[in-house]
Amino acid sequence: MHYMVVIEEGPTSFGAYVPDLPGCIAVGESSQEALQLIQEAIELHIEELKSEGLNIPVPHSSSSFVEVHA
Known part of the structure; x- marks a missing residue:
């Protein structure tokens, strides 16, 4: 997965x-x-979620840059 x-x-x-x-x-x-x-924190976070029987959130965020004239 890519977060x-x-x-x-x-x-x-x-x-x-x-x-x-x-x-x-x-x-x-x-x-x-x-x-x-x-990266290490993500891996540990996912391991913890799994150990608690919780769902792993699917990556859905994205980013973009916009140019502004200031």
Whole structure:
């Protein structure tokens, strides 16, 4: 499965989250580290859902960029 990951740069770190998996987050010192950690977090999140007998959310989020003239 392919889940969309959002990475946001903060003042001192990078945060990552998965819109289709509420509560699945990670923080790293770089965007690359945040991406690596969120991949691990996704796998653990899915394992936990399975162990609790819950359904695994199907990925459905997408993203696009729009250009604006400011």
